[in-house]
Amino acid sequence: MSVAAPPDEAQGVDGPSEVATPGLERQSERAKARQGFLLGLPAILYLLVFFVIPLGIVVAYSFATRTRSGRTELRDWNLNAYARLGDDIVLTVAWRSLWVAALTTVICILLAYPLAYFISTRSAVTRNLLLVGIMIPFWSNFLIRTYAWRVLLDSDGLVTQMVQATGLSDGRILFTTNAVILGLVYGYLPFMVLPLYAAIERIDWSLVEGARDLYANGWGAFRRVVWPLSKPGVVAGSILVFVPSFGAYVTPAILGGNKEGLLGSYIVLQFLSARNGPVGSAVSVVVLGVMLLGTLLYFRSGGKNL
Amino acid sequence: MHDTTDGPRTAVELQGVVKRFGDRSGTEVTAVDNLDLTIADGEFFSLLGPSGCGKTTTLRMIAGLELPTAGSIRIHGEEMGLRPPNKRPVNTVFQNYALFPHMTVAKNIGFGLEMRKVPAGERAELIDWAIQLVEMGSMAHRKPGQLSGGQQQRVALARALVNRPEVLLLDEPLGALDLKLRQQMQHELKSLQREVGITFVYVTHDQEEAVTMSDRIGVMHDGRLLQVDTPEAIYERPTTRFVADFIGQSNFLAATVASADEVVLANGQRLRLSSDRPTGEAVAVTVRPERLTVHRRGEAPAGLHHLEGRVETVTYLGNAIVYGVGIDWMHLEVRCPATLAVDRRDVGDEVTVSFEPRHAAVVTG
Numbered sequence: 319m320s321v322a323a324p325p326d327e328a329q330g331v332d333g334p335s336e337v338a339t340p341g342l343e344r345q346s347e348r349a350k351a352r353q354g355f356l357l358g359l360p361a362i363l364y365l366l367v368f369f370v371i372p373l374g375i376v377v378a379y380s381f382a383t384r385t386r387s388g389r390t391e392l393r394d395w396n397l398n399a400y401a402r403l404g405d406d407i408v409l410t411v412a413w414r415s416l417w418v419a420a421l422t423t424v425i426c427i428l429l430a431y432p433l434a435y436f437i438s439t440r441s442a443v444t445r446n447l448l449l450v451g452i453m454i455p456f457w458s459n460f461l462i463r464t465y466a467w468r469v470l471l472d473s474d475g476l477v478t479q480m481v482q483a484t485g486l487s488d489g490r491i492l493f494t495t496n497a498v499i500l501g502l503v504y505g506y507l508p509f510m511v512l513p514l515y516a517a518i519e520r521i522d523w524s525l526v527e528g529a530r531d532l533y534a535n536g537w538g539a540f541r542r543v544v545w546p547l548s549k550p551g552v553v554a555g556s557i558l559v560f561v562p563s564f565g566a567y568v569t570p571a572i573l574g575g576n577k578e579g580l581l582g583s584y585i586v587l588q589f590l591s592a593r594n595g596p597v598g599s600a601v602s603v604v605v606l607g608v609m610l611l612g613t614l615l616y617f618r619s620g621g622k623n624l
Numbered sequence: 625m626h627d628t629t630d631g632p633r634t635a636v637e638l639q640g641v642v643k644r645f646g647d648r649s650g651t652e653v654t655a656v657d658n659l660d661l662t663i664a665d666g667e668f669f670s671l672l673g674p675s676g677c678g679k680t681t682t683l684r685m686i687a688g689l690e691l692p693t694a695g696s697i698r699i700h701g702e703e704m705g706l707r708p709p710n711k712r713p714v715n716t717v718f719q720n721y722a723l724f725p726h727m728t729v730a731k732n733i734g735f736g737l738e739m740r741k742v743p744a745g746e747r748a749e750l751i752d753w754a755i756q757l758v759e760m761g762s763m764a765h766r767k768p769g770q771l772s773g774g775q776q777q778r779v780a781l782a783r784a785l786v787n788r789p790e791v792l793l794l795d796e797p798l799g800a801l802d803l804k805l806r807q808q809m810q811h812e813l814k815s816l817q818r819e820v821g822i823t824f825v826y827v828t829h830d831q832e833e834a835v836t837m838s839d840r841i842g843v844m845h846d847g848r849l850l851q852v853d854t855p856e857a858i859y860e861r862p863t864t865r866f867v868a869d870f871i872g873q874s875n876f877l878a879a880t881v882a883s884a885d886e887v888v889l890a891n892g893q894r895l896r897l898s899s900d901r902p903t904g905e906a907v908a909v910t911v912r913p914e915r916l917t918v919h920r921r922g923e924a925p926a927g928l929h930h931l932e933g934r935v936e937t938v939t940y941l942g943n944a945i946v947y948g949v950g951i952d953w954m955h956l957e958v959r960c961p962a963t964l965a966v967d968r969r970d971v972g973d974e975v976t977v978s979f980e981p982r983h984a985a986v987v988t989g
């Protein structure tokens with residue numbers, strides 16, 4: 319500091335500036351971190367009160383004791399509820415839920431991929447119009463839309479009549495697992511389309527030209543270039559569809575009837591009808607764990623590939 | 625199927641090729657306008673022109689990435705028609721390289737071989753050959769994202785050359801590199817082309833690059849091919865003002881054709897210069913700054929064309945001096961080798977500017 323700066327220029331906007339030393343550097347970094355925390359505080363508080371604490375309660379309940387009258391008492395901590403998870407009924411329901419969620423995810427990929435590909439290869443204006451179109455269903459309530467399907471699938475509903483007119487089937491879909499899958503695909507398809515679109519849209523088209531130039535036909539270019547590069551979108555979309563499908567409650571409750579229960583309705587059943595809080599909580603905790611695991615796997619693979 | 629006439633075989637032949645792009649409002653843009661071009665086998669041919677002149681579109685039509693609106697494209701005598709790119713005997717080095725980001729260098733290079741179902745053993749040998757060719761041996765297992773621009777460029781080159789195409793198309797492949805690397809790669813590309821003996825069709829907007837590397841250059845402007853010739857002929861005998869201006873610097877003297885071997889300058893001075901332009905046409909006489917010499921007024925040797933003027937600016941460039949000379953109706957630039965200070969002209973000196981008739985060209989416009 320041999321050159322003397324004019325006094326008023328030597329001071330930064332944030333107060334008197336000093337020669338930088340490691341101590342000061344750390345101090346300023348800590349101040350910045352504190353600032354970030356304060357900005358996030360309202361949301362953090364909200365999540366703490368309405369998410370973390372209730373979740374803690376659920377976890378605690380799963381280790382609690384159920385009295386003979388059906389009350390849950392927070393004493394004599396035990397694993398009885400978890401032991402019940404091996405019951406045939408729980409396994410059957412879990413297996414069915416897994417199957418329904420997997421099938422929903424696969425159907426969504428098959429439907430959404432060509433659509434996302436189509437949208438991402440349109441001109442900018444058409445692309446935005448189509449994307450808005452994809453999001454229009456969100457403008458009305460999910461519950462209402464699911465009830466609309468119930469009307470359509472009713473024994474004298476439009477869809478049922480149309481299926482009957484083809485003569486292929488009696489058209490009775492309502493209150494079957496097929497109706498549930500139909501409803502889930504309907505509800506979650508946009509969640510598959512959007513990440514797929516984002517992934518495909520990002521692909522540099524000259525890579526496809528490069529592949530074509532290097533003797534790949536259209537299918538070869540797709541299989542070796544477009545598909546692998548859009549995989550993060552496939553994985554993201556699959557998580558977004560699979561996770562809520564696995565624990566779905568509303569759609570199975572409205573379209574699935576009571577015959578073939580899924581995990582969501584099983585949990586509700588435990589709390590409201592069987593009045594077995596610990597078992598309901600234990601199932602919830604396991605479902606949550608499975609979803610968490612899936613999400614972690616996604617971030618792992620996503621972090622490594624791109 | 626190949627032509628049997630004497631002389632070099634034809635690698636690429638374009639006849640009456642037109643490409644129009646239409647947009648939704650119905651307006652059409654002619655990107656390439658009635659292009660005729662023959663490129664000989666083993667030639668290093670450059671398509672040179674400013675951006676938007678249609679040179680890249682022409683290249684893409686040869687590659688099959690774009691289909692011509694009209695006209696014929698033949699490669700080694702075979703009509704390409706509507707053939708998709710994967711069925712053409714050409715490979716492309718793309719401007720941004722278009723390397724597959726999810727594949728290693730070796731996988732990238734082997735992609736074309738794999739698609740053509742070359743057996744694995746032979747494939748490995750060829751990949752090895754190509755990697756050695758571009759000196760990327762130690763990088764075979766890296767992904768493109770881990771390579772520098774120059775290295776990516778080499779991989780793109782190897783990926784195309786490994787297929788031993790009959791014609792290699794290069795779309796401004798050095799555009800993204802810094803100057804020093806670009807000059808180094810120019811030499812490497814040229815010697816590589818001699819080594820593998822493949823026809824190169826090279827698209828660039830950099831006239832220096834085209835002049836350095838090419839056997840012949842085609843200068844394009846507004847979708848038209850203005851002149852096709854050797855770099856020297858293009859530089860020394862441009863036929864249009866655009867070509868003279870685009871390749872290097874030049875002086876332009878407005879003139880009118882008086883007869884087959886005489887033009888009249890705008891000031892009435894007559895110069896004996898032959899041209900194939902019709903009598904009466906407005907033309908320009910173009911002379912490169914380094915082909916002009918300044919003398920003290922009246923001391924210019926006879927037998928040369930003379931123009932009289934006054935020195936207006938003197939710029940010292942180290943190895944050269946550039947004089948700005950005003951002749952009564954326009955301004956000339958004269959570039960001389962740097963001389964001792966005593967031989968220099970100063971601002972205000974009355975001078976005679978001279979040039980040999982063979983160093984001047986009559987150009988349109």
